[in-house]
Every structure is written in C-alpha cells, then in structure tokens.
Amino acid sequence: MNSAARRIGRTLALVLPVVLVLSGTLAVTRVPWASPGTDSQMLTASSENASTKAGSRAPQDVLRDRLLVELQEKNPGVALTHLQEETTKRPSLAKHCVAIARALGRAAVAKYGGAAHRAQAWSRPVCDTSFATGVASVQ
Template identity: 65%
Template sequence: MKHSTILQTRRGHRGGPARRIGRTLALVLPVVLVLSGTLAVTRVNWTGSPSSSVLAASDVSTAEVPKAVAHAPEDVLRERLMGELQDRNPGVVLTHLQQAVNGHPSLARHCSSIARALGQAAVRMYGASRAQSFARPVCDTSFASGVLAAAR
C-alpha cells in the first residue's frame, strides 16, 4: 500500500478551488440576497392603486410622501370646541374647555392658545363687545386677549 504525501485534514483533502469557491459564495451570497430583496421591496407598489410608475426608495423625496393623519389631542380639542362654538354660546364652550383641561392636565399648556382662538372666533360671530361679555378666567383670561386681538 502506497501512502500519499499530500497533507490531509480531518474531513478530507486540504482544499482546492471548489472549496475556495464555496467559501466565497458562503460569504457573498447572503449579502447579494439581502440587497436584492431590499431593492425588490422598494419597487413594490404597496398603495394598492394601479400606477404604472414605479419608484425606488431613493427616488422619493420627503415632500412627496403623504403625511400620516395623526391629530394631536390639543388639535382635536380645538376643532371640537370651534365646532361647538357654532351651536352654543362662548360661555358654554369655555366651560367645556375648562372641563377638558381638568380631565386631562397634559392639555393645560395648550389651553391659552385654544382659548385665544375661541375668543377670536367669538368676535367674528358676535362682535367685540358681545364676545367680551362671555369672558371667564379660563386659562389666564386668554379668551379675553383673543377678543382684544380680533377687535383691533
């Protein structure tokens, strides 16, 4: 029996070109798959609307991306009270503002701007002198300052 002079490892031959190619593919193939998958996902039309234009993620500017319509609690309260002002007098609306701030203390920092906006809207609806008659010490008399600002 003749012994080979080529050194052997535990699993067989030391490695030839096939083993080197295998190692290279083992390192490169996952990177290529991840990149191609990422590019494929950016080219999918996720909106559901049939559009012929397909944009890559890098082609979309931030101005073209539609903003999510998430309203802050103070904006929701402002809109609700402004709508309520159409049906009720400003005194009732100011009471509801005070109740909302008492119920949700995080709204307190927005109370002045909401009351000022209500005062300005009340001037447009009732005139300056009648709007002033509804003033209450809600939110540091911001309603009154809104009436004054709108009356000028």
C-alpha cells in the same frame, strides 16, 4: 377695508376646515373608470382604509376644533366650560389652554360679526385672561 378682509380670511381659516370635515366630503365617490357599463363600483372611505394622517392629529388640535364647532353651534360660554373641564380631566392639555382660549375669543368675535363687546360678555377666568386676549386681538 384691509382689516375687514383680514377678518373674513381669519373666519374662513377657522370655519372652512371644520365644515369640510363635518360635511363628509370623502363619504362616497363613484369610480367611472372601473369598467364601462357597470354602475356598482364604489370607492368608500372607511376607518379601515382611511389615511392614518387624519387620525394622528394632536389632542389639543382635536379639542380646539371641537370647541370651535361648539362655539358656533351654541355659545362661547359652553365652549369655555368644556375647555376648563377637559384641561382639568387631562392635565397634559393645560399647556395648550392659552392658545385654545385665544382661538375661541377670536372665533367669538367672528360669530358676533365683529361685536367685541358681545363676545367679551362670555369671558371667564379660564386660562387666565386668554379668551379676552383673543377677543381683543381681533380689533
């Protein structure tokens, strides 16, 4: 039971931040304290006044999150292909390839409900055997 709880926790840790960002939680919010009787006051998050902290994410983190979403929406093969393309286009990302591929491996197992053999079927020689290592680390 402990491993099942750990697996659920890992899945939530990977998926929840992506869902929150994609759902646009900070899109539009009413400001009820602005003045009583006025409904027109709105607080909107935009690129001009949004926090710069969100924009200062490391390129490898942005790539990892994008590939994790892609893995969920399509399949691990598409995400691995795009990982290979990105590391070829931007060699500075190559040193993060292993960590990203492992995260994709773990996410693939989570996507297929713990069926490591289904996740392993998507394995490719991207970043050596890091995807396969990620798949195996969940078991």
